[in-house]
Amino acid sequence: MTLTLARTMPGVLELLPPEQIAFQDMLDTIRGNFQRFGFLPIETPAIEFADILLTKQGGETERQVYFVQSTGALSALDRDADEKPELALRFDLTVPLARYVAEHERDLSFPFRRYQIQRVYRGERAQRGRFREFYQCDIDVIGKDRLSVRYDAEMPAVIHSVFRDLRIGPFQIQLNNRKLMRGYFESLGVTSDQQMLVLREVDKLDKRGAEAVRATLIGAPLGLSDAAVARIMAFVEVRSHSHADALARLDALEGGGDLFEQGRSELKEVLQLIRAFGVPESHYALNLSIARGLDYYTGTVYETHLLEHPQIGSICSGGRYDNLAGNYTTSHLPGVGISIGATRLFWQLREAGLLGAASSTVQVLVTMMDEAQLPAYLELATQLRNAGIATEVVMEPGKLAKQFKHADRAGVRFVAVLGPDEQAKGVVTLKDMRKQEQFEVARGELVRTLRVELEQAQVMG
Amino acid sequence: MTLTLARTMPGVLELLPPEQIAFQDMLDTIRGNFQRFGFLPIETPAIEFADILLTKQGGETERQVYFVQSTGALSALDRDADEKPELALRFDLTVPLARYVAEHERDLSFPFRRYQIQRVYRGERAQRGRFREFYQCDIDVIGKDRLSVRYDAEMPAVIHSVFRDLRIGPFQIQLNNRKLMRGYFESLGVTSDQQMLVLREVDKLDKRGAEAVRATLIGAPLGLSDAAVARIMAFVEVRSHSHADALARLDALEGGGDLFEQGRSELKEVLQLIRAFGVPESHYALNLSIARGLDYYTGTVYETHLLEHPQIGSICSGGRYDNLAGNYTTSHLPGVGISIGATRLFWQLREAGLLGAASSTVQVLVTMMDEAQLPAYLELATQLRNAGIATEVVMEPGKLAKQFKHADRAGVRFVAVLGPDEQAKGVVTLKDMRKQEQFEVARGELVRTLRVELEQAQVMG
Numbered sequence: 001m002t003l004t005l006a007r008t009m010p011g012v013l014e015l016l017p018p019e020q021i022a023f024q025d026m027l028d029t030i031r032g033n034f035q036r037f038g039f040l041p042i043e044t045p046a047i048e049f050a051d052i053l054l055t056k057q058g059g060e061t062e063r064q065v066y067f068v069q070s071t072g073a074l075s076a077l078d079r080d081a082d083e084k085p086e087l088a089l090r091f092d093l094t095v096p097l098a099r100y101v102a103e104h105e106r107d108l109s110f111p112f113r114r115y116q117i118q119r120v121y122r123g124e125r126a127q128r129g130r131f132r133e134f135y136q137c138d139i140d141v142i143g144k145d146r147l148s149v150r151y152d153a154e155m156p157a158v159i160h161s162v163f164r165d166l167r168i169g170p171f172q173i174q175l176n177n178r179k180l181m182r183g184y185f186e187s188l189g190v191t192s193d194q195q196m197l198v199l200r201e202v203d204k205l206d207k208r209g210a211e212a213v214r215a216t217l218i219g220a221p222l223g224l225s226d227a228a229v230a231r232i233m234a235f236v237e238v239r240s241h242s243h244a245d246a247l248a249r250l251d252a253l254e255g256g257g258d259l260f261e262q263g264r265s266e267l268k269e270v271l272q273l274i275r276a277f278g279v280p281e282s283h284y285a286l287n288l289s290i291a292r293g294l295d296y297y298t299g300t301v302y303e304t305h306l307l308e309h310p311q312i313g314s315i316c317s318g319g320r321y322d323n324l325a326g327n328y329t330t331s332h333l334p335g336v337g338i339s340i341g342a343t344r345l346f347w348q349l350r351e352a353g354l355l356g357a358a359s360s361t362v363q364v365l366v367t368m369m370d371e372a373q374l375p376a377y378l379e380l381a382t383q384l385r386n387a388g389i390a391t392e393v394v395m396e397p398g399k400l401a402k403q404f405k406h407a408d409r410a411g412v413r414f415v416a417v418l419g420p421d422e423q424a425k426g427v428v429t430l431k432d433m434r435k436q437e438q439f440e441v442a443r444g445e446l447v448r449t450l451r452v453e454l455e456q457a458q459v460m461g
Numbered sequence: 462m463t464l465t466l467a468r469t470m471p472g473v474l475e476l477l478p479p480e481q482i483a484f485q486d487m488l489d490t491i492r493g494n495f496q497r498f499g500f501l502p503i504e505t506p507a508i509e510f511a512d513i514l515l516t517k518q519g520g521e522t523e524r525q526v527y528f529v530q531s532t533g534a535l536s537a538l539d540r541d542a543d544e545k546p547e548l549a550l551r552f553d554l555t556v557p558l559a560r561y562v563a564e565h566e567r568d569l570s571f572p573f574r575r576y577q578i579q580r581v582y583r584g585e586r587a588q589r590g591r592f593r594e595f596y597q598c599d600i601d602v603i604g605k606d607r608l609s610v611r612y613d614a615e616m617p618a619v620i621h622s623v624f625r626d627l628r629i630g631p632f633q634i635q636l637n638n639r640k641l642m643r644g645y646f647e648s649l650g651v652t653s654d655q656q657m658l659v660l661r662e663v664d665k666l667d668k669r670g671a672e673a674v675r676a677t678l679i680g681a682p683l684g685l686s687d688a689a690v691a692r693i694m695a696f697v698e699v700r701s702h703s704h705a706d707a708l709a710r711l712d713a714l715e716g717g718g719d720l721f722e723q724g725r726s727e728l729k730e731v732l733q734l735i736r737a738f739g740v741p742e743s744h745y746a747l748n749l750s751i752a753r754g755l756d757y758y759t760g761t762v763y764e765t766h767l768l769e770h771p772q773i774g775s776i777c778s779g780g781r782y783d784n785l786a787g788n789y790t791t792s793h794l795p796g797v798g799i800s801i802g803a804t805r806l807f808w809q810l811r812e813a814g815l816l817g818a819a820s821s822t823v824q825v826l827v828t829m830m831d832e833a834q835l836p837a838y839l840e841l842a843t844q845l846r847n848a849g850i851a852t853e854v855v856m857e858p859g860k861l862a863k864q865f866k867h868a869d870r871a872g873v874r875f876v877a878v879l880g881p882d883e884q885a886k887g888v889v890t891l892k893d894m895r896k897q898e899q900f901e902v903a904r905g906e907l908v909r910t911l912r913v914e915l916e917q918a919q920v921m922g
Binding site for chain 2: 003004005006007008009012014015016017020021023035036037038042043044045046047048049051052055063064065066067068069070085087089099100102103106107108109110111113114119121123130133143146147148150151154158161182272276277278325327328329330360361362365374375378379381382385388389390391392393395396406409410431
């Protein structure tokens with residue numbers, strides 16, 4: 001028989017169990033924080049009607065969409081080159097959210113606070129660090145008709161809580177407001193069409209550097225005046241160094257019309273409430289170059305950076321938008337949200353050597369000393385499992401050294417030995433694989449002892 | 462602007478948040494039990510190379526496969542009707558497991574115990590209760606070269622633990638062994654080819670009834686003798702009513718050759734160990750009609766039935782197979798596994814009215830009494846969140862009655878009121894939405910009080 005080479009498509013991150021456990025811990029931490037902030041879970045199908053996903057038509061998005069066809073549809077397909085398949089895979093969680101809210105509007109209570117942790121699919125060109133299938137972890141608050149800017153302050157509070165708990169080093173949430181930016185550019189005589197180009201350009205400031213950005217603003221097709229560009233550059237280079245500094249720098253801006261003032265007032269309110277949420281001021285700052293690529297943001301925008309690993313770029317971004325689901329409903333649904341690209345983040349942390357030592361979800365391995373005693377081993381395992389301790393039992397006879405090696409390789413913390421001596425004495429011998437210590441525990445004390453040891457491990461984790 | 466109708470593809474189960482929470486609870490219970498039994502998590506990409514998924518070629522499976530193409534591939538495709546797309550969506554978790562084990566064989570420790578909880582995709586004809594995208598929750602133990610039949614006894618122990626914790630009523634795990642069946646049929650002169658047909662036929666006994674099955678066995682093309690059919694029917698109608706009864710019924714079978722005896726001995730060992738695992742004997746029984754449709758099972762087979770809802774059919778099935786990954790590796794990898802179709806199970810429980818009242822993941826809603834006091838509300842929420850209590854804050858002013866209605870509608874348990882009176886007295890007024898009781902709690906006692914109340918709620922579930 002011919003063998004098929006076992007392989008995955010390029011652009012996916014498939015993990016071995018120890019890494020999968022670390023990744024699952026990351027997702028659980030994110031989910032736990034989303035829930036603690038009162039966000040409700042939803043899940044949507046990976047497959048959606050293509051016309052739902054591609055309402056905007058054309059552009060980058062459609063070039064990356066994966067279309068889906070069942071075998072029946074494939075053979076029935078009228079093979080006209082212009083005919084697109086009816087189904088596609090979601091490429092983000094925002095479009096499905098818009099469809100979800102529009103479809104279930106009558107059954108939802110607004111402001112609707114949802115979290116969603118699912119995979120998305122993009123037919124990217126294969127490239128290191130680019131994924132075709134990856135997790136997004138999103139939260140959004142959706143208002144009916146209106147949504148207070150106060151909710152914009154909640155996002156940094158969630159981001160702070162998530163990344164504090166993930167323990168991946170110091171981080172900073174950077175804030176800006178597109179009304180502030182556009183209002184400021186407007187006051188310099190930059191037209192509405194130009195503003196969008198300027199936003200996209202200054203957004204690259206931290207990547208490309210000031211000189212490159214300045215050159216683009218001055219050169220064709222923008223061709224802004226030297227004076228305007230000088231003021232734009234001074235504006236977008238604003239970074240704050242404390243809470244008071246952020247407010248002072250906003251007050252110091254000499255701006256223009258209503259849009260600018262609205263942005264300034266929103267940003268000040270958001271800053272004040274972030275502090276009220278208890279976010280330490282070292283964890284948030286103004287960065288007036290941030291615009292976020294997507295045109296649908298209209299107010300507050302966020303990025304999050306690991307201070308010791310600037311090369312990683314933003315690990316959590318988002319912002320405020322005016323209307324979520326205008327393609328599917330006449331209801332006006334403003335919202336604010338953030339997204340963590342967990343697969344890419346995990347990959348980057350691994351690349352940067354920031355992932356801790358892998359530990360197993362299995363906490364105890366019960367060894368097999370004597371086949372005839374298997375029922376006693378199973379009984380021991382059942383006792384531990386009923387106490388919530390994850391336990392594996394060796395079910396086939398084999399050298400004890402090999403059994404210990406299995407535990408070690410799998411990252412199991414404790415190996416339990418229940419030999420004839422132990423059975424006679426009513427004890428179990430536990431070997432702590434991390435400390436390389438061995439000790440006897442009375443059967444009646446076993447669960448309590450393991451719980452104490454495992455809890456310490458978790459705290460020290 | 463033209464609106465696109467917000468809708469999902471037929472054959473998907475999209476849930477509103479209260480149901481999504483109940484579904485998530487189900488998945489968490491399943492996952493928790495898989496982990497407690499020492500199974501390790503893996504996840505595989507939804508998109509695989511089509512040649513990996515379709516090694517067996519043709520048949521029912523390929524007719525249900527969803528093929529995937531990026532836009533680039535679509536336009537480049539040589540539109541020859543025979544050319545199949547290169548990528549497809551997984552239709553189960555077993556084929557991806559086989560590919561995973563073959564691909565990562567050198568990095569895995571055997572016996573490899575994995576759990577996997579992910580969605581799978583099948584282009585089924587749209588039909589009530591049939592899903593095109595649904596969760597499977599699988600565990601498998603894979604041996605290298607060999608795997609003791611003892612592992613077959615662990616599956617019912619996991620099934621028992623899962624369905625005990627899901628609390629969906631009394632259930633029974635039914636066991637059989639395909640060696641026992643085939644050996645028995647062989648002794649009646651049923652040829653090897655006929656055996657497969659007979660297995661498929663008797664597997665339908667509980668659905669179609671004895672008369673229909675008997676008629677098929679006697680009629681063309683099988684055309685078995687009356688005597689053989691009488692003995693087959695007597696065999697497949699065996700059901701046990703206790704542990705001792707199961708062993709006695711196995712002993713009472715008058716069988717044939719080696720294959721039969723091997724099956725009998727395996728089944729007896731499995732029964733003995735199931736008891737050693739502590740599974741109460743009311744929860745397992747012989748059902749000698751069970752064969753499972755899939756031809757790749759070779760030994761023990763399982764089904765699980767809700768005793769009070771026989772119409773639901775098996776809610777967890779699986780069995781032993783000889784070689785997992787023969788399509789991808791020359792290594793011999795025997796295994797045993799089970800699968801829970803969680804989406805279908807959830808849907809069936811809902812249809813049968815077996816889902817409890819929905820409760821929210823949000824535990825406390827902090828009301829807004831006075832806009833100026835928002836920082837105090839946020840501080841209160843941060844205190845609760847840091848204590849692990851899921852808390853939502855109303856951020857926009859509105860009638861208090863409307864805020865309570867929002868909590869009620871969302872299934873939030875407690876509403877916290879922090880008005881001027883409460884602030885003066887250093888207390889918070891809590892309204893228990895379930896008990897419809899209201900009481901004041903000192904700020905210093907708040908976390909402790911809520912924890913006690915919420916834990917009681919959980920225990921009372």
